[in-house]
Amino acid sequence: MVEYISTKEIADRWGITSACVSAKCAAGQIPGAYKKGRTWLIPSEAKRPIDKRVNSEKKEEHKFTFIDLFAGIGGFHQAMRYLGGKCIMASEINAVCVETYKLNYKTKDVRGDIRKIEADSIGKFDVLCAGFPCQPFSKAGLQKGFDEDRGNMFFNIMRILDGHPEVKFIILENVRNLADKEDNWNIIKTELMKRNFFITEKPVILSPSNFGLPQIRERVYILCIRKDLRDTSVLTNDYIHIRDLGLDGIQFKDNCKMGDAFSILEENAPDQYIIDEEREEMILAWEEFRKGTGIGVIGYPIWIKSFGYNIADEREFLESQDYENIPDWKKKFVVNNRKLYLANKDFIDAWIKKHNMLDRIKLYQKFEWNCGTDVTDIHNAIIQIRQSGIRVKRPTYYPALVAIVNTPIIYDKKKKHFRYITPREAANLQNFDRRFKFVGTDKQIYRQLGNSVNVTILKKLGKKLFSFEIDQHERDGE
Known part of the structure; x- marks a missing residue:
């Protein structure tokens, strides 16, 4: 006997909206579906119809590839995917985060401890993304920085980078306190610059509230572009400046007004x-x-x-x-x-x-x-x-x-x-896609989001960083 389920149940399973399911039923794209009153009933074993629009998009070559280190639940992934990227490898040590990541993304190569990943086991990629462990630099972590073992995770990023000279861009994220100790910043700056990258002149400190998003959450962002790829008419010396990023007048300014906090509520x-x-x-x-x-x-x-x-x-x-x-x-x-x-x-x-x-x-x-x-x-x-x-x-x-x-x-x-x-409202604060699905208890979900990056900020920074690359024809001297 055929078992039937609602449009909402099948929509949740397929990761699309109920309205989209109803439209597919009306178009005869779901065999066995029938309408009872105003409601469509769908066979529980129904397969998602092939979406020709999605197929046509899949035929298009992605704009770039990236790896997602210390991936958490994929804040970097969402931003890079939005900008046209394809993730070829992700690394995350927390089992619940890995389960959440796999539920939401199609990346086949999701690995665990970065210390066990050999650089030559990763295919070629264009962008390295990493929200490396923040505890060594946070107030809660006593700010031991590179003197703590977790601080040395940065050097695992460098180890992977050394095995991939083709990398064009690097985007790193960490807690606000990373910028407070000049010694920490000097280590990061030296390591990146000696690998032939232009980097942000100083740690870029941004909060969602700078962009009118109702959360005060200062984080440090470090952006890098390989020197030979830069547009010299824009980046004229060894650094990427705040003005180059279009952040003059935005940084350190809260652009939220009374009542904005309620805008994320369900x-x-x-x-x-x-x-x-x-x-x-x-x-x-x-x-x-x-x-x-x-x-x-x-x-x-x-x-x-x-x-x-x-x-x-x-x-x-x-x-x-x-x-x-x-x-x-x-x-x-x-x-x-x-x-x-x-x-x-x-x-x-x-x-x-x-x-x-x-x-x-x-x-x-x-x-x-x-x-x-x-x-x-x-x-x-x-x-x-x-x-x-x-x-x-x-x-x-x-x-x-x-x-x-x-x-x-x-x-x-x-x-x-x-x-x-709610967890969904907390996800709204981090600008996560509304279709995003979570794994774990509410406490685990709040923790996952608390450890995550703000998707909108990364979209803005990534888009600007990628614009610094010189046109391929100019690079070839045409």
Whole structure:
């Protein structure tokens, strides 16, 4: 007996839209499909029809080939494919990322540990892409740089590059902190230049927010072109300059406005992303506190432990804070919290009792309002619950997605509850294709996206970099 499934189910399987499936049914391209009312039913074993448009595109020769090192889930791949590239080899050590990569791309040669890959085992390619390990340069990784073994992964990139003199371009990505230590940058610059590449004069620091994309996520990009390929009318010395890339006036400038953060939200998020009752209670409790104390522009975090609740004597209060032994910046916070408490003592005492705040975990006893007077209601803000407390910011852009999961929270008007942004919405922040499919738990998916590169930025940088190549006819002297 033939089993039938819906257009949505078959669309998900084939990686196309439901509307496209319906059109193919109407055109008689799917044998056995029939219409019941307004809905098409398709045999579960149906094969995807050959798309003549896709075939004609496949006949066209790709513009360039590339390899994708430290590939993650393929942010580089999406950008290069968009620009006309074909991936001939990818390398990624994380098993879940590899599974995700294989699900979304047709690259047959997906390998593991780069240290085990011999350069001569890779076919010829034009572009080397690598988002090499960031931990040696990140604040979380103690910024050991090339003194740490993971930092030496850069030299594995150089080893592969040495086996492929045909490479035309290199695109590297890493954390913002890579640019902070001149010694690290000098090593990278020296290694690339001695291999006959023009490179960016300095590490190019860019965030999606520079381009109006609602995420603050500064990353370093290093772009290289082989010297003999450069257009000398554009690249006149040993470097690629910011002005050459058309980034003057864009770098270090946030081009997001109020409300842009909500542009990445999906219409109907699953209920599973609604936060738990206690978290919602705490968010609303702090909103009550904010309005009750009249907080607007405030330059310090609010700490209940620094109120001096039920302490009348100032000396006793300072002793409770170990005031003499704390750094000056913390002394200022303590003094400001005490002033806030004393100015609103009756309200705050009642508020603490009402919400049982002294028995809450420590992160619920801390609050940061970073909206000034631009936001009048916490329901219209972006929220994060961190070890430093409940942090509320303007809805211009989201804080950086990070591999250490710390998912932003928004208020969903339809559900009338606060919820986390979904994995699909996190993918929107990284400008991943809407057809992209994930593997793993939500925690793994957030981590994958936190480790990934922003696709739109790479599209823009790649397009500009490739434009620096001199025309083949000019190269041949014609």
